[in-house]
Amino acid sequence: MNENVNEDDDLEAEEALLLDEYTILLANYEMSGARDKYEAEQKEQEFLEEFGNLCREELLDVIREYRKDWERLLADLHNTKMSKEAKEQRIKNIDEKHNRDKQLRIEGNERKRKDEASKSEESLAFGIPDFYAVLQEALIYFDSLNKEAGIIHKDDVKKIRPIVIDLIISQRLSNKNLSLKDLKNLAMKYILSGKVRTAREQIKRYQNPKK
Secondary structure (H helix, E strand, O other): OOHHHHHHHHHHHHHHHHHHOOOOOOOHHOOOOHHHHHHHHHHHHHHHHHHOOHHHHHHHHHHHHHHHHHHHHHHHHHOOOOOOHHHHHHHHHHHHHHHHHHHHHHHHHHHHHHHHHOOOOHHHHHHOOOOOHHHHHHHHHHHHHHHHHHOOOOOHHHHHHHHHHHHHHHOOOOOOOOOHHHHHHHHHHHHHHHHHHHHHHHHHHHOOOOO
């Protein structure tokens, strides 16, 4: 009997501890102190890595909803006699719901990102689904060429433009009937140093999500 009570106490303590973690996180977000803000940002980064590219408000919504589920479970623990198996099932249900919500948000964000990418001025001009995705692919290929040659070149727009053009032609990415001259003119207009830097930063974020 005492053993069961101890198990229940341990389980409730563990649940309360997890709930406290979310509560503290939310409190930190709502405080303006520099130290609390820094700690919150560090914690936020950990959650962002788990949930994918969610904006801050989306992240807070996920955490608040998860916390509500735990609060309901804790309330039931206090008000209802529940077997260990029933508690474990409730915990499992919460985690499964948490993972479903996470996946739905990630998939929704990916659909939204692709939709926005296809409507960008650059994508529409080239007639391609995602301008920055092609630019990133060109940069990765540019890096591989340099690696094979045993040299390191800084990103050179003049060398990257023909790679982008070749990708568009070889992979038949464009839904427009563009000539090589058309593609070269568009490359001169849209493939600029600033956009190459943006694509490079995107690659770095994908490769090093903790940074």
